[in-house]
Amino acid sequence: MPRPDFCRPLVIAACILAGVPAWAQTVYRCPGNHFTNALTPKEAEAKGCRVVEGGNVTIVESRRPAPAARPSGAAAAPAAAPAGTRIDxxxxxxxxxxxxxxxxxxxxxxxxxxxxxxxxxxxxxxxxxxxxxxxxxxxxxxxxxxxxxxxxxxxxxxxxxxxxxxxxxx
Known part of the structure; x- marks a missing residue:
């Protein structure tokens, strides 16, 4: 007897989830407050990382802001006086x-x-x-x-x- 079409997605999802290793879902906190989920348990132990438990962790990588560029060549316009200084x-x-x-x-x-x-x-x-x-x-x-x-x-x-x-x- 053929299976109904609505069962195919469930079977595919079950196969995919069964193939995911357990360590890929574990988040580790390594020295220097570096969080990762891309380590195996052996790699994490070798680096001195600990398992983060008790909640979900969201990691967002961000770029550091670039330093402000100074105009080259011509003299820059006088900036406003820093806070705390008096203006004539x-x-x-x-x-x-x-x-x-x-x-x-x-x-x-x-x-x-x-x-x-x-x-x-x-x-x-x-x-x-x-x-x-x-x-x-x-x-x-x-x-x-x-x-x-x-x-x-x-x-x-x-x-x-x-x-x-x-x-x-x-």
Missing amino acids: PNEQRARDSDARRILEAELRREEEALAALRKEYNNGEPERRGDERNYQKYLDRVAALQADIARKEADIASIRRELGRLPAAP
Whole structure:
């Protein structure tokens, strides 16, 4: 009588498991906190390894991070002062004023872009273009304008927060 098809995978799995040696499932802890399951019991005993019992062990090999490369040739930009060192107050004021000037210029650009978007948006009824014969294209453009306006408003709010964190201008 032939065996049903559903028994074949079970028979194959049983044959495979029967062929796995018992030492392949044993995890050893060797000197130097080196864990392995690739040793026979004789090899483990010769190296002074002990069997790890009482739970599963997961071993993940990782690479060591590469040291940071220094730029060659040209002098590197001055790095921020290490923690605990003092920065000259005049230099800090200069840095703060540069940061304020940059943020204010960026704020002006973003506000101008927002004004242009709001003008194009026209209170939710922008002018239809010639390439928008299909009404869905028009609706998609209106939705994109709304999203762009919301994004610009969020950008402006974040720039204002950054400006608020800076010390007051002298």
